[in-house]
Amino acid sequence: MIDDSTRQLCFDGRNVPFRPGQSVGAALAAAGISSWRTTRVGAAPRGLFCGIGVCYDCLVTVDGRRSQRACMTPAHEGQVVASDDPRRALDEPGGPNA
Amino acid sequence: MPDRTRSDYDLCVVGAGPAGLNATVTAGERGLRVALVDVGVQPGGQYWRHPDERFPDTLPQPSATRRHGWREYRDLDARLDALVRGGRVVHLAGRHVWGVHPGRPFLVRATAAGEDADPVVVHARRIVLATGAYDRQLPVPGWTTPGVMAAGGVQALLAGHHVRAGRRVVVAGTGPFLLSVAAGLAEAGAEVVAVCEANALTGWAAHPLRTLQEPGKLVEGAGYVTTLLRHRVPFRTRTVITAVHGTGRVTGATLRRVDRRGRARAGSEERVDADLVALGWGFIPQLELAVGVGAATRVDVDGSLVAVVDDDQRSSVSGVYLAGEVTGVGGAVQSGAEGALAGLTAAADAGRADDPRLRARLRRRIARAHRFAVAMHRASSVPVDWPTWLADDTLVCRCEEVDTGTVRAAVRDLAADDPRDVRVTARPGMGMCQGRMCGFALSCLVSVETAVTPAAADLASLATRPLATPVRLAELAEMADGEEG
Amino acid sequence: MTFRGPAPDAVIVGAGMLGAAVAYFAAAAGMSVIVVERGSIASGTTSRCEGNLLLSDKEVGPELELAHYSQYVWRGELAEHADLWEFEAKGGLVAAASEAQRAGLDALAEHQRSLGIRAEPVEGPAALREIEPAIAPHLLGGVYYPEDAQVQPVLAAHHLLRLARERGAEVRTHLPVTGIRIVGGRAVGVNTPDGAIDAGAVVVCAGPWSGDVARLAGVDLPIRPRRGFVLVTEPIPVTIRHKVYSAEYVENVASSDSGLQVSPVVEGTPSGTVLIGSSRERVGFDAGFSAEAVGRIASAAARLFPVLADVQVMRTYSGFRPYSPDHLPVIGEDARMPGLWHAAGHEGAGIGLSVGTGRLLVQAMRHATPDVSLLPFRPHRFADADAA
Numbered sequence: 002m003i004d005d006s007t008r009q010l011c012f013d014g015r016n017v018p019f020r021p022g023q024s025v026g027a028a029l030a031a032a033g034i035s036s037w038r039t040t041r042v043g044a045a046p047r048g049l050f051c052g053i054g055v056c057y058d059c060l061v062t063v064d065g066r067r068s069q070r071a072c073m074t075p076a077h078e079g080q081v082v083a084s085d086d087p088r089r090a091l092d093e094p095g096g097p098n099a
Numbered sequence: 100m101p102d103r104t105r106s107d108y109d110l111c112v113v114g115a116g117p118a119g120l121n122a123t124v125t126a127g128e129r130g131l132r133v134a135l136v137d138v139g140v141q142p143g144g145q146y147w148r149h150p151d152e153r154f155p156d157t158l159p160q161p162s163a164t165r166r167h168g169w170r171e172y173r174d175l176d177a178r179l180d181a182l183v184r185g186g187r188v189v190h191l192a193g194r195h196v197w198g199v200h201p202g203r204p205f206l207v208r209a210t211a212a213g214e215d216a217d218p219v220v221v222h223a224r225r226i227v228l229a230t231g232a233y234d235r236q237l238p239v240p241g242w243t244t245p246g247v248m249a250a251g252g253v254q255a256l257l258a259g260h261h262v263r264a265g266r267r268v269v270v271a272g273t274g275p276f277l278l279s280v281a282a283g284l285a286e287a288g289a290e291v292v293a294v295c296e297a298n299a300l301t302g303w304a305a306h307p308l309r310t311l312q313e314p315g316k317l318v319e320g321a322g323y324v325t326t327l328l329r330h331r332v333p334f335r336t337r338t339v340i341t342a343v344h345g346t347g348r349v350t351g352a353t354l355r356r357v358d359r360r361g362r363a364r365a366g367s368e369e370r371v372d373a374d375l376v377a378l379g380w381g382f383i384p385q386l387e388l389a390v391g392v393g394a395a396t397r398v399d400v401d402g403s404l405v406a407v408v409d410d411d412q413r414s415s416v417s418g419v420y421l422a423g424e425v426t427g428v429g430g431a432v433q434s435g436a437e438g439a440l441a442g443l444t445a446a447a448d449a450g451r452a453d454d455p456r457l458r459a460r461l462r463r464r465i466a467r468a469h470r471f472a473v474a475m476h477r478a479s480s481v482p483v484d485w486p487t488w489l490a491d492d493t494l495v496c497r498c499e500e501v502d503t504g505t506v507r508a509a510v511r512d513l514a515a516d517d518p519r520d521v522r523v524t525a526r527p528g529m530g531m532c533q534g535r536m537c538g539f540a541l542s543c544l545v546s547v548e549t550a551v552t553p554a555a556a557d558l559a560s561l562a563t564r565p566l567a568t569p570v571r572l573a574e575l576a577e578m579a580d581g582e583e584g
Numbered sequence: 585m586t587f588r589g590p591a592p593d594a595v596i597v598g599a600g601m602l603g604a605a606v607a608y609f610a611a612a613a614g615m616s617v618i619v620v621e622r623g624s625i626a627s628g629t630t631s632r633c634e635g636n637l638l639l640s641d642k643e644v645g646p647e648l649e650l651a652h653y654s655q656y657v658w659r660g661e662l663a664e665h666a667d668l669w670e671f672e673a674k675g676g677l678v679a680a681a682s683e684a685q686r687a688g689l690d691a692l693a694e695h696q697r698s699l700g701i702r703a704e705p706v707e708g709p710a711a712l713r714e715i716e717p718a719i720a721p722h723l724l725g726g727v728y729y730p731e732d733a734q735v736q737p738v739l740a741a742h743h744l745l746r747l748a749r750e751r752g753a754e755v756r757t758h759l760p761v762t763g764i765r766i767v768g769g770r771a772v773g774v775n776t777p778d779g780a781i782d783a784g785a786v787v788v789c790a791g792p793w794s795g796d797v798a799r800l801a802g803v804d805l806p807i808r809p810r811r812g813f814v815l816v817t818e819p820i821p822v823t824i825r826h827k828v829y830s831a832e833y834v835e836n837v838a839s840s841d842s843g844l845q846v847s848p849v850v851e852g853t854p855s856g857t858v859l860i861g862s863s864r865e866r867v868g869f870d871a872g873f874s875a876e877a878v879g880r881i882a883s884a885a886a887r888l889f890p891v892l893a894d895v896q897v898m899r900t901y902s903g904f905r906p907y908s909p910d911h912l913p914v915i916g917e918d919a920r921m922p923g924l925w926h927a928a929g930h931e932g933a934g935i936g937l938s939v940g941t942g943r944l945l946v947q948a949m950r951h952a953t954p955d956v957s958l959l960p961f962r963p964h965r966f967a968d969a970d971a972a
């Protein structure tokens with residue numbers, strides 16, 4: 002039953018299952034992935050902390066949109082989730098992700 | 100540009116937790132036109148957080164027998180539904196209010212929190228702020244390692260997503276809420292290595308039965324104790340985590356016994372293995388909207404900044420009412436009663452019939468819950484000497500990566516002598532969370548250095564956030580023409 | 585009375601950028617000073633501004649001279665401390681959106697070059713994008729000002745006061761000045777809730793509140809607040825390399841409108857945030873949110889840098905520029921009240937002009953001839969004008 006409705010999102014090239022209704026952060030945590038962001042100063046890994054959208058530690062790029070909170074973003078089939086890298090340049094407007 | 104303006108509401112309620120739901124339903128049923136705005140896609144707030152109802156097959160819903168207060172939630176939700184269908188109430192879900200501004204007489208501006216929503220601007224004659232709280236945190240060496248989470252966040256993952264954030268867990272901090280988190284984890288199949296309570300708990304834990312008799316309690320302490328006993332979870336008082344270990348992922352923690360002030364006892368170190376550390380030191384009210392409208396504030400018994408209300412939930416600002424954790428952390432029962440009272444008062448102030456008996460009953464319920472909350476805060480306070488657990492390179496501010504040594508140097512070398520001054524000088528609290536995670540800790544650290552107890556004004560300066568949540572530049576640009584009139 | 589020991593040479597009212605600069609140069613010259621601040625250091629306008637040290641927006645006259653002199657102090661005497669306050673000579677770029685704006689800019693630049701300001705023409709959109717790759721493609725060209733620099737004002741104020749303390753100055757924070765003591769028609773000290781502090785001179789460095797402080801001595805000082813908003817974005821990768829503004833500002837400077845004016849100034853900071861300023865309006869000390877000001881700043885910035893449209897703004901703040909009727913600061917002793925000195929009213933340039941002001945004021949206090957004439961800045965000039 003439950004397996005029938007298990008879907009997948011793609012995180013950094015890897016398939017991660019989720020159950021509809023879960024957040025991206027919940028899906029990653031359930032898959033044992035605990036970090037998806039690197040800090041600007043210390044280049045340290047970060048993932049979920051507050052779990053309710055107030056700490057902004059769980060930022061991730063979702064379908065090309067930067068700085069999304071993983072704990073607040075619903076997971077979708079086929080969603081492309083990429084770890085956040087503070088050094089990656091912004092997309093130009095009109096670019097592939099505009 | 101789509102028309103984003105919703106005009107002519109008698110009342111706008113911000114927050115759909117126990118407080119905001121009660122306010123909305125109470126005011127709506129008395130004939131007010133109400134706009135209810137909340138970040139979540141469905142109501143419930145923190146206490147009644149539950150899986151997305153659109154997917155009952157994949158994420159089972161709570162049941163009234165197993166979840167405290169669930170029947171009450173179902174009842175409120177049904178009443179909300181009826182009001183929405185009748186056109187009295189509009190529920191603007193998935194919207195984060197970033198500002199409450201003057202304008203006929205109030206303008207509530209919200210940005211989309213999810214993908215399916217768009218920004219809205221609500222014009223309302225009155226406002227209820229019921230924005231709840233978030234976990235209070237104290238930094239400790241290693242607390243930025245992935246696998247360290249707020250206790251409430253661990254709870255939210257379980258309650259909202261059926262996800263257990265780790266296998267072997269240490270739960271630490273203070274307060275009865277830790278028991279609820281540990282019990283939830285144990286029932287979900289996690290191994291809870293220890294629950295570390297910093298205080299001695301001669302107050303409520305020694306009298307679990309008294310706790311049970313008290314309807315205004317923060318959590319159902321005795322029930323959780325039973326669960327923890329069944330799962331043989333070690334419960335340790337006067338014990339704290341003084342370091343979290345692991346690079347890239349938590350591998351364990353060091354526990355220490357402490358004295359009443361929080362000073363670690365020599366030779367009491369014990370290292371435990373774990374892949375999840377859940378930390379919680381009580382809750383901090385989410386106060387920026389209240390501070391933003393100019394509501395008077397005070398420092399509560401638990402050291403948090405809270406907003407001041409009169410006996411009927413009116414703030415110091417005419418037309419603004421406050422309910423729930425924003426007036427002082429008291430738990431779901433108190434929040435709900437305050438919400439209903441705020442809704443009743445707003446309706447009465449708008450000329451609708453009052454209900455003196457209901458008002459009296461709600462006031463009694465609030466007073467009782469408040470007495471219990473005060474006792475609980477006294478029994479589970481933050482140990483004053485907690486800063487002694489910090490190393491100079493322990494990060495205080497997670498966002499801007501400002502460490503303890505830098506904070507102390509700002510006071511000692513640069514004569515920055517209040518929390519606001521340290522914030523603008525050394526940058527703790529200047530990152531994306533706007534000081535929510537480090538504000539309390541920062542005020543404690545500065546207070547240790549300056550020997551001045553933080554006053555309400557100091558804490559209010561840390562809770563001042565003109566944008567309650569980040570907003571896209573293009574969305575702000577839409578205000579350029581004064582389009583909302 | 586809490587102050588013990590001999591009366592200091594000066595008591596300085598206010599620990600903003602100007603109070604800090606005056607204290608530093610006074611202490612460096614061997615004077616004994618006490619700084620009295622009602623809040624914490626830099627709790628006024630100095631922590632609610634941007635730290636630009638600009639020549640590009642100055643026109644001929646005494647302010648340009650003071651700006652030149654200040655640049656010389658920042659880059660000369662204070663150069664050894666530059667890193668403490670994140671001094672960065674990043675350069676300014678002004679961009680034109682129309683041929684008319686471009687012609688106006690060219691004319692201004694030529695005039696500025698004749699005054700000794702380095703102003704390099706930037707010919708065409710391609711050249712513009714070479715300097716600032718993310719700038720909007722519709723912009724036609726502009727002028728580049730390599731001398732424009734910036735500091736972090738809060739750090740600058742704190743460190744100047746630290747250096748002053750190391751030279752014997754005393755800083756008393758969270759202590760308001762509630763009165764000015766006058767004996768025989770001369771200012772001889774201040775009153776505070778902690779008691780009186782006597783001093784050889786009283787220096788008013790109270791920013792937009794300077795009029796209130798001067799009034800304590802019965803002196804009219806027409807300095808008023810002009811509100812400005814600034815937007816701060818989330819930290820982003822390095823995207824904007826210089827301080828970039830649009831030529832609209834040239835038009836705004838010329839305008840004498842008392843309503844809301846917005847001229848976009850966009851710059852990246854070492855912490856990754858982008859600072860977006862700013863607005864000018866006269867609304868008294870109203871610190872409330874202005875949707876129109878914030879909206880217009882956002883809109884102008886997104887036109888200058890379309891890449892910022894989807895970047896999130898995490899906070900806004902506003903401050904009150906202290907301005908005088910002729911938009912020049914007041915610097916020097918008040919002829920109406922001997923012993924009462926002023927260093928205030930620097931409007932939107934108080935950070936840049938602070939160190940020049942401090943150095944010149946101390947020269948005057950020590951009866952030396954200031955390196956730059958302070959006559960145009962004399963505090964009682966408005967009273968003269970009234971009388972005339």
Ligand SMILES: Cc1cc2nc3c(=O)[nH]c(=O)nc-3n(C[C@H](O)[C@H](O)[C@H](O)COP(=O)(O)OP(=O)(O)OC[C@H]3O[C@@H](n4cnc5c(N)ncnc54)[C@H](O)[C@@H]3O)c2cc1C
Nearest residue numbers: 114116117118138144145146196230231251423424431434
């Ligand atoms: C993570 C977490 C988990 C908790 N779990 C429990 C528990 O299991 N049991 C228990 O007894 N207590 C729990 N609590 C304590 C909780 O504070 C109270 O029990 C209760 O939920 C408080 O009710 P409230 O209505 O005052 O606030 P909340 O329930 O917090 O509701 C506030 C609502 O306002 C919304 N909101 C806040 N700001 C804005 C804004 N600017 N715009 C739009 N919406 C906004 C929030 O998203 C939330 O939905 C938890 C607290 C936290 C922080």
Ligand SMILES: Cc1cc2nc3c(=O)[nH]c(=O)nc-3n(C[C@H](O)[C@H](O)[C@H](O)COP(=O)(O)OP(=O)(O)OC[C@H]3O[C@@H](n4cnc5c(N)ncnc54)[C@H](O)[C@@H]3O)c2cc1C
Nearest residue numbers: 598600602628629630633636761791812903933934935936
């Ligand atoms: C949005 C904005 C952007 C700006 N950008 C720039 C820029 O890029 N570059 C630039 O050079 N300038 C800029 N400015 C201008 C600059 O901020 C000011 O000119 C400068 O900060 C003024 O410093 P001050 O020391 O005179 O005043 P303040 O910093 O306001 O200091 C005055 C101090 O006096 C204290 N005080 C007042 N009354 C009393 C009393 N009775 N007793 C004791 N203490 C008292 C106050 O608490 C305050 O700390 C900007 C201003 C704004 C608003």
Ligand code: FES
Nearest residue numbers: 050052056057072
């Ligand atoms: S975990 Fe804190 S914002 Fe997502």
